[in-house]
Amino acid sequence: MIELRDLTVRYGSTVAVDRLTLDLPPGKIYGLLGRNGSGKRSLLSVLASFRKASAGTIRVGGADPFENADLMRRTAFIRDTLDVSGQDRISQVLRMARWLRPTWDAAYAARLLDVFELDERRRIQSLSRGQRSSLGVVLGLAARADLTILDEVYLGMDAVARAAFYRELLADYLDRPRTIILSTHLIETARAQGAGLTLGPVGIQELFVHLTAGASR
Amino acid sequence: MSPSSMVVFTVLQRIYRPVAVWFTALMLTGIAIADAVVVRSDGDPALSLWRLIFGSAAKYWLLVIGIVLVTMHLRQFVANGVTRRDFTVGSALLGLPLAVGLAVLVPAGNGLESALLHAGDHAWAAYPGFSVATGLAELGRSVVIDIAYLVSGLAVAVGFYRYGGRPGVLLMVPALAPIAVAEGFLGAGSTGDVLPVAAAAALAVAVTGLVAAFFQRLLRDVPIRRTAG
Numbered sequence: 001m002i003e004l005r006d007l008t009v010r011y012g013s014t015v016a017v018d019r020l021t022l023d024l025p026p027g028k029i030y031g032l033l034g035r036n037g038s039g040k041r042s043l044l045s046v047l048a049s050f051r052k053a054s055a056g057t058i059r060v061g062g063a064d065p066f067e068n069a070d071l072m073r074r075t076a077f078i079r080d081t082l083d084v085s086g087q088d089r090i091s092q093v094l095r096m097a098r099w100l101r102p103t104w105d106a107a108y109a110a111r112l113l114d115v116f117e118l119d120e121r122r123r124i125q126s127l128s129r130g131q132r133s134s135l136g137v138v139l140g141l142a143a144r145a146d147l148t149i150l151d152e153v154y155l156g157m158d159a160v161a162r163a164a165f166y167r168e169l170l171a172d173y174l175d176r177p178r179t180i181i182l183s184t185h186l187i188e189t190a191r192a193q194g195a196g197l198t199l200g201p202v203g204i205q206e207l208f209v210h211l212t213a214g215a216s217r
Numbered sequence: 218m219s220p221s222s223m224v225v226f227t228v229l230q231r232i233y234r235p236v237a238v239w240f241t242a243l244m245l246t247g248i249a250i251a252d253a254v255v256v257r258s259d260g261d262p263a264l265s266l267w268r269l270i271f272g273s274a275a276k277y278w279l280l281v282i283g284i285v286l287v288t289m290h291l292r293q294f295v296a297n298g299v300t301r302r303d304f305t306v307g308s309a310l311l312g313l314p315l316a317v318g319l320a321v322l323v324p325a326g327n328g329l330e331s332a333l334l335h336a337g338d339h340a341w342a343a344y345p346g347f348s349v350a351t352g353l354a355e356l357g358r359s360v361v362i363d364i365a366y367l368v369s370g371l372a373v374a375v376g377f378y379r380y381g382g383r384p385g386v387l388l389m390v391p392a393l394a395p396i397a398v399a400e401g402f403l404g405a406g407s408t409g410d411v412l413p414v415a416a417a418a419a420l421a422v423a424v425t426g427l428v429a430a431f432f433q434r435l436l437r438d439v440p441i442r443r444t445a446g
Contacts, residue, residue: 100228
C-alpha cells in the first residue's frame, strides 16, 4: 500500500505538490495524468526516493521510502530522459542494471530488446526519442521491481512500438502482478488506450486513475 | 558496511579497473619514451619525469573521478535502486585505495626510473637522487595530496549538483580547501619552512576530512537531477 498524507513538494516559493493525501492499494496499474507542470514528476520522484518531500508523510508498505535500501531496491523509476550516460551502449546500460538489481531479468530484457527492435550495440546518444522510450520500457519492466514507475514512457514511440508496449506491459503484469504507475501529459493518448477518462479542471489527486479497473476515478 | 555498499564498490571497480590499467600503461609507455629521448639526446634530466608527469596526472585524474562519481554515476546508481548512503560508502571504498595505489606508484616508478637511468655507467649529475627514505617521504606526501584531490573533486561536484551555478561557484572555496592546504604545505614548491612536514600532513588530512564530512551531509539527501544526456 502506498499512503500519502499531506504530501507537499516545494521548489523555493513554487509549490509543485500541495498537501496530497492518497492511498494506492498494491498490485495494480495506475495512470497518473496531468498537464505539464501539474506536479506529476515531483510526486513520482518522492515515491521513488529521488527527492525528499518538503512536508507530509509517505509510506510504501508501511515504511518511509527515502534512503530505505530495501524499498529503493524494489522500486524502478524510469524518467523520460533516462538516467544513463549518452556515451554508453545499450549493452552497458543493461549490464549495469544486471549488476545492481537483484531482481533483474536478463532473459526478459533480451526479449524486450527484440520486441522493440533495439540493437544493444547502439550508443544511447544515437537513439531516436522513441527508441529511448523503448529502452526505458525495457529497463522498467525487466527490473521486475515491486513498484515500477514509468514517467512519460511512450514519448516519441510510433504506433507499433506503443502497441507493443501496452501488450508487453499487460502480459507481464498478468504474469507477475505488481504496482505499476504510468504518468503522461498526453491525456488524449491515455483516453484512446481505453481508460475512458473525462478530465475536468481537477487537482492531481483526482488524476490518479486505476486503469485496470477501467477508470474508477 | 552494508552488502549494497559492497555491490556499489564492485560495480565501480568493474568500471574503473580497465580505465586504471589503460591510464597506467599509457603513462608507463609515454614516460619511458620521454626518458629514452632525453637519454639519447645526451640530456641530463634535472628532475624525475615519472614523478613530475605521473604524479601530476594521477592527482588530476582523481579530481576528475571525484567529479564524475557525482555528476554521472550518482543518478545511475540511485536509478538502479541504490541509496545515496551506499553509493557514498561504495565510492569511498573505490576512491581511497585507488588514491593510495596511485600514490604508491609515484615513488615506485621514480625508483624504477632512477635504477634504469643508473643501470649503465652513465653519471647523471642533475638527476635527483633516489633512496628508500626519499621514496617513503614521497609516498606519504602523495597519499595526502591524492586523497585531497579526490575529495575536492567530489566536493566541487556535490556543490554544483545540489545548488547549481552561483552557489556552486561559492562552494568551490571550501571544496578546494583540501587541495589548497595539501599543495600549499606539501606540494612540489613547499620547503617545510612554514610548517614541519608532519604537521602539514596532519593539517591537510584534517581539512580533507572536514570537507568530506561537510559535503557528505549535502549529498545524503540531494535530489537526483534529470539531465538531457
